[in-house]
Amino acid sequence: MAIPTDDGNQSVERKIIMAVDFGTTYSGLAWAQTRKPEIQSPVIQWPDATSGGLEGATSDKVPTEIQYSDQGYKWGFQISDFGQRHQWFKLDLDQSQSRGSSGLAKKYPDNNASPPAYGRGPEVLVKDYLTALRYHAERVLRHKLPQSALVSTPIEFVITVPAVWSDRAQASTRRCAEQAGMGTGSSLHIISEPEAAAMYALDAMDPHNIKVGDTFVLCDAGGGTVDLISYKVSALKPVLRIEEAAPGNGSLCGSTFLNRIFHKFLLDRFSADSNWDEDVLEEAMKRFEVTVKRSFHGNLNDEYQIPVPGLRDNAAYGVRRGRLRLTGSDVSKIFEPVVAEVISLVKDQISATKAGVKAILMVGGFGQSVFLRDSIRSAVADQGIEVMQSPNGWTAVVRGALIKGLASTSTSFTAVRICGRSARRSYGTDISIPFHEDIHDVSKRFWSNFYGEHYITKMDWFIRKGEIVKEDKPKRVSYFQAFRAHRGPPAQIKVAIDMCADTDNMGPSVYRDARVCKLVEVSANLSCIPAHKLQKMTGADGHDYYILSFAVEITYCSAYTKYELIHDNINYGPVTAEYV
Numbered sequence: 001m002a003i004p005t006d007d008g009n010q011s012v013e014r015k016i017i018m019a020v021d022f023g024t025t026y027s028g029l030a031w032a033q034t035r036k037p038e039i040q041s042p043v044i045q046w047p048d049a050t051s052g053g054l055e056g057a058t059s060d061k062v063p064t065e066i067q068y069s070d071q072g073y074k075w076g077f078q079i080s081d082f083g084q085r086h087q088w089f090k091l092d093l094d095q096s097q098s099r100g101s102s103g104l105a106k107k108y109p110d111n112n113a114s115p116p117a118y119g120r121g122p123e124v125l126v127k128d129y130l131t132a133l134r135y136h137a138e139r140v141l142r143h144k145l146p147q148s149a150l151v152s153t154p155i156e157f158v159i160t161v162p163a164v165w166s167d168r169a170q171a172s173t174r175r176c177a178e179q180a181g182m183g184t185g186s187s188l189h190i191i192s193e194p195e196a197a198a199m200y201a202l203d204a205m206d207p208h209n210i211k212v213g214d215t216f217v218l219c220d221a222g223g224g225t226v227d228l229i230s231y232k233v234s235a236l237k238p239v240l241r242i243e244e245a246a247p248g249n250g251s252l253c254g255s256t257f258l259n260r261i262f263h264k265f266l267l268d269r270f271s272a273d274s275n276w277d278e279d280v281l282e283e284a285m286k287r288f289e290v291t292v293k294r295s296f297h298g299n300l301n302d303e304y305q306i307p308v309p310g311l312r313d314n315a316a317y318g319v320r321r322g323r324l325r326l327t328g329s330d331v332s333k334i335f336e337p338v339v340a341e342v343i344s345l346v347k348d349q350i351s352a353t354k355a356g357v358k359a360i361l362m363v364g365g366f367g368q369s370v371f372l373r374d375s376i377r378s379a380v381a382d383q384g385i386e387v388m389q390s391p392n393g394w395t396a397v398v399r400g401a402l403i404k405g406l407a408s409t410s411t412s413f414t415a416v417r418i419c420g421r422s423a424r425r426s427y428g429t430d431i432s433i434p435f436h437e438d439i440h441d442v443s444k445r446f447w448s449n450f451y452g453e454h455y456i457t458k459m460d461w462f463i464r465k466g467e468i469v470k471e472d473k474p475k476r477v478s479y480f481q482a483f484r485a486h487r488g489p490p491a492q493i494k495v496a497i498d499m500c501a502d503t504d505n506m507g508p509s510v511y512r513d514a515r516v517c518k519l520v521e522v523s524a525n526l527s528c529i530p531a532h533k534l535q536k537m538t539g540a541d542g543h544d545y546y547i548l549s550f551a552v553e554i555t556y557c558s559a560y561t562k563y564e565l566i567h568d569n570i571n572y573g574p575v576t577a578e579y580v
Contacts, residue, residue, distance in 0.1 A: 014152075016145075017405035018137050020159040020182070021193070021398035022130065022173070024090050025223030025256050026061035026365070027076075028398040029137050033153070034409050040402055042395050043140055048077040054143060060395050061365075064090060066129050068120070075132040081282055088224055089129075091252075092122035093176075094162075094169030102252035104341060108260035123176055130159075130180035156189065157182040158405035160397055161559045163192040163229055163248040164424070167499075167519060170559050189405055190559040194220050194229040194248060195418055196400035197363040201390035202231075202240060203403070203415045205361075212236060214358045215245050217349050219342075219376075220397065221366035224254045226342050228349040230357070234419060243420030243468055246352035253341035255293065255366035261334045262288050269317050275310040283307045284324065292331060298371045302328035339372055343379045350380070359386040363396040404558075420468040421556065426500040426508035427519070428461035429477060444511065450482045452540025458511055463556075465502045474555040476566065482537070485544035489531045494523045495552060522552055524565040528572050 014035050021028040029043035048056030062076035067085040079085050087110060134157075141150060159182065161173050170190060178184050198218050202210070212233050220227045229248035235241035266284055270276045284306050292304045306324040318325035350357050360380070362373055368389055377387045390396050406413040435445040435454035448455045462475050469475075483490045499519040500508035509515050526548075535547040551566040565572040 013409060015409055016141065016153050016155045017402060017409070018141075018155055018157050019196075019398050019401035019405055020130070020133060020137075020157055020177075021061075021196075021395075021401060022090060022126075022133075022159055022161070023061070023064055023222055023397075024088055024225050025064055025254065027064045027129075027133060028061040028395055029133065029140070030395070030398045030402045031137070031141065032402055032406060034406060034413075037406050037413055040399065041144070042398065043137070045140070046077050047136065049074075049080060052078075053139065062133075064088075064129065066125055066132075073128060073132075075129055081286075082278055086120075086125050089122050089125040091224070093126060093172045094165045102341075104257045104338065105252045108257055108264060110256075110260060123172060126173070126176040127179045130177055130182065134181050154187070155183075156187050156405060156409075158189040158191060158401045158408075160191055160193045160196050160401050162225065162227055162250065163194045163559075164227060164250045165559075167561060174560060189408055190557075191401055191404050192229075192559045193397050194218050194227050195558050196398070196404060197390070197396045198229070198231055198242070198361075198400065198418070199403050199416045200392075200396045200400035201361045201363055202242065204391050205388075210236065210240070215353055215355050217346065217353070217357055217360045219346060219360055219362050219367060220364045221342060221362065221369075221372065222254045222364040223256045223366065224252060225250055226253050226345055226364075226366070228345055230349055230353045231418070232353075232355070239414050240416045241419050242416065243418065244422035245355060246349065247422045247424040247466065249345055249349055249352070251341060251345055253338055253345070254364075255338070255369070257338045258293050258334055259285065259289060261337070262292075265330075265334065270308070270311060273311055275312065277310075280308050280310060283309060292326065294369070296328070296331050296335065296369075296371050298328075298332065298374055300328040300332060302331075304331070335371055339375045342372060343376060346376055347379065350383070350385070357383070357385050359388055362387065362389045363393045365394040368393045418558070419472070420470050421558075423463050423465055423467045423469050423556075426461050426465045426502055427463040427554075428459050428498055428500075428508065429496060430457050430498065430512055431460045432457050441511070449541040449543070450539035450545060459498070459500075459509055459516065461500070461508045462554075464508065465500075465505075469556045471555065471557055474553045474564075476551045476553045478549070478551045481548045481550075482539065482545040483548065485536060485546050489534055489546055490526055490548060492523060492525055493548065493550070494521055496521050497552075497554075520561075520563075522563050524572070529567055533568060 016031060016033055018029065018031045030040060032040045042060060044058055044060055045054040046057045046059060046062045047053060057077040065076065065079050065085045065087050067074045067079045157177065159177050161170050174188065174190055177188055182188055197220050201218065210233055212235060214233045215230060217228060217230045227248060227250035230245040231242040232245040233242055263285065266281060287306050304326040306326050307322065308319060308324045309322045311319050311322065313320050346360065360376060366372060373387055373389055392399060432455045435456045440456045445454045445456050462477055463469060479495060496518050497520045498516050500515050502508055537545050537547050539545050553564045553566050555562040562574065564574055
């Protein structure tokens with residue numbers, strides 16, 4: 001990333017940006033100072049079972065796991081390989097992405113995972129885990145920076161969420177991060193995972209290979225989930241500008257399922273052996289994770305030696321002198337169901353772009369698999385699409401989130417700008433309009449005392465699924481409400497924002513029906529508006545009414561939505577949004 005040196009950044013407010021890639025199976029941290037943005041440091045040291053500081057495990061990421069006891073809780077590498085622990089709890093923040101929502105998740109469950117409702121709700125688990133990450137981040141900074149700098153320099157956190165998550169789940173993540181002490185309001189930034197990965201991966205690409213109009217599919221293949229999203233290049237200078245070419249898609253088909261399939265493979269073969277126990281399983285699973293899964297290239301003639309100490313020699317199963325002979329053909333069969341699911345997602349995303357795709361960019365830990373890359377290449381070879389693996393693919397999300405956090409403090413740090421996002425749902429509100437018998441359903445009409453005529457309520461969709469939404473062009477939704485004057489000036493207003501997922505792509509409903517769901521209730525305290533600015537009118541029924549004409553300005557950002565009250569062309573600031 002081309003970033004000005006320290007000499008050119010004296011006007012930038014001094015801050016520490018701490019990026020948090022809160023993943024399904026693994027999480028990562030990276031940090032930088034706004035006065036020295038060229039020095040970007042991923043955290044690679046983590047506490048383990050024997051050390052609570054920085055002398056424990058060394059890894060680019062830490063397991064997203066938490067285990068409770070009477071003494072408190074352990075997290076990440078502090079937890080032993082076997083025993084009950086909470087895993088995948090991040091997904092429980094969004095019921096539409098629940099841990100059993102894919103065929104692979106149902107067929108190959110994790111025997112070590114605590115039940116989803118094992119005494120604590122998902123928000124408690126997420127809050128506690130994020131708290132542990134924050135404590136560790138602060139411990140790292142205390143070791144890397146002088147105390148005087150830490151005391152005088154604010155820390156801003158940037159946390160990632162899946163692009164396919166609902167608005168409610170995104171809001172829940174922000175609430176958990178706030179409760180974990182990662183900041184509030186504008187000091188806490190939320191960004192979607194594939195968007196963060198795109199900012200890093202596209203910036204790392206050779207700029208000579210990118211042209212205006214090029215469309216890229218980004219495949220973030222991680223341990224638990226695989227998420228895809230596509231981007232179209234809209235400008236090259238002064239910075240690379242891209243916009244989403246289609247709504248993202250994803251599923252639970254990450255590399256963890258390779259471990260689960262191998263686990264089942266071992267149990268099916270050896271569980272009846274009297275010498276089979278947890279120690280044998282642990283040795284075999286470690287070798288599969290560290291060696292086999294990461295080095296398999298698809299050669300069916302390759303052989304791998306898996307330690308199975310204590311098991312009797314068995315020629316039929318390939319066991320000799322405490323080692324299991326695993327062939328490339330055996331490993332290929334383990335990979336096949338997972339890779340097939342990923343390829344299906346890739347093809348669906350390519351179709352959704354409705355444009356020629358130039359390349360597929362692979363990020364995430366599973367995204368660095370040579371076999372997965374070559375399998376996708378074969379699947380799209382007839383379309384002439386390149387398949388490339390990003391450098392630092394496993395940490396691309398946290399590195400991109402750090403870049404986004406730096407860019408939020410100064411535009412001089414921006415190398416890639418996402419200028420438009422494809423709406424994943426339709427958003428709207430119900431409005432009342434005069435009833436016309438020739439075009440409206442007579443059963444839905446009602447009498448308006450204020451207007452003295454029949455009205456009807458219909459849906460007004462201000463954003464439709466698939467529409468490109470610009471972050472720098474907020475949507476302004478106007479409202480008109482009449483309040484009986486004898487009750488006094490209105491003290492509060494409440495309006496509902498609805499959504500239609502439109503999974504069948506028929507278009508959103510004209511009237512409120514089962515396909516329309518209440519998304520969020522926006523409320524505003526009107527005490528900030530002087531009473532003399534409220535208009536009074538006499539209705540058709542002869543009663544006096546306070547008339548309130550106002551607007552709600554809605555800004556759709558990477559992974560959160562901001563609502564602000566506008567009255568008489570004055571912005572009265574953010575309003576309360578309660579997701580339902």
